[in-house]
Structure formats: structure tokens, C-alpha cells
Amino acid sequence: MLLMKDIIRDGHPTLREVAKEVPLPPAPADIETLKKMEEFLKNSQDPVISEKYGLRGGVGLAAPQINVSKRMFSMRVTDDKGKEYNYSFINPKIVSHSVEKSYLSSGEGCLSVDRNIPGYVVRHARVTVKGYNAKGEEIKLRLRGLPAIVFQHELDHLNGVMFYDHIDPKNPFQLKEDATPIEN
Ligand SMILES: CC(C)(C)[C@H](NC(=O)Nc1cc(F)cc(F)c1)C(=O)N(CC(=O)NO)CC1CCCC1
């Protein structure tokens, strides 16, 4: 099982690489990697297992964070209506997005960043996304709220972008046009 020691931290060059497209249908090794990422998120959200192994409660994990520079990530998050989004994406893309913006009112963190970085990360409020699952089937979803934020945060990792790249150090809590806060 993946542990926190398997997650590379800010400063590791892989986090700044543009990850490579995954050939389809996915190879067994890639499917195995995705399964381990899904398992990590599940374990990290389990009160007993996360406590026993010291896992931070993760809602998303991108392959570059375990030093695999490939375009895939897993997300495991519930929206404000209690709908679960447990998806692993291979070669994910945003195909369209809203003009409106939103942000986590508590700011963002990252499993690969061991310090608090205050500030708002303004993202698209709604995104239409597509990718492939571990079976190589196309997935197309419309996301909003926390699932939309998680998708965009994980996609950034595939492009070598960290959440704090979006924060203006001179005015970290500045809000461009009326962005909608997502409370958590
Ligand atoms: C880094 C950590 C704080 C563990 C973060 N968890 C998180 O934000 N949980 C959360 C947020 C809510 F808004 C409501 C709720 F119920 C739980 C996380 O997993 N990630 C994943 C990550 O680092 N992926 O690379 C960071 C999140 C920041 C915004 C989206 C993902």
C-alpha cells in the first residue's frame, strides 16, 4: 500500500515536469499504479487505517506525486449534495468551462506541500471534462463545486503546476471578478 513516504514533496523536480500521455489501452503497470492511487485515497479517508499509517486525508492524488510522470490521477470526493465522485482519469482534459470562477474559502493545500500557504486559488466554477478509465473507456463528466476544484488541482499536477502558483503573493486573498466561495 502507498504511504506518505511514497509521496514526493515540493522541490522534487518531477512535480515541475509535464507528465506524458499514457498509451491506450492502458498497460497492466499503469492500471496497477492507478489502483494503488485509488487505494491510497480510500485508506487516507478511513479513520482507522489513516491513523495507523499516518496518512493525510486525501481527496485527489496525481501520478507525478508518486514520482510517475504520466497523465493520470485519482479523485475521491463528495459534493455538497453528498454525491460521491470516485474516478481515476487517464489522459484527462477540460473540454469546456464556465466563465464563472470559484475557490475554496479555506484556501488549498497539497499532499506534496508540507507547509500552509494562505491565499485563494481561483478556478473555473464548472468544467466539462473527459478522460479514460482503467479499462480504456472514455469518461465524460460535468463537474462543479469541490469535485471541479479537485479535478483542476490534479490536472495542474500533470502540467507541473502547484496550487500556490495561482496565489498572488502581494495580495493572496484578492478576488478577481465575483468568484463564488466553496465552504468546507
Ligand atoms: C492536502 C489535503 C489538505 C489533504 C487536501 N485535502 C482536502 O482539501 N480535503 C478536503 C477539502 C474540502 F474542501 C472538503 C473536504 F471535506 C476535504 C488534498 O487531499 N488535496 C489533494 C492533493 O494534494 N492532490 O494533489 C488538495 C486539495 C486542495 C484542493 C483540491 C485538492
Ligand SMILES: [Zn+2]
Ligand atoms: Zn496536490
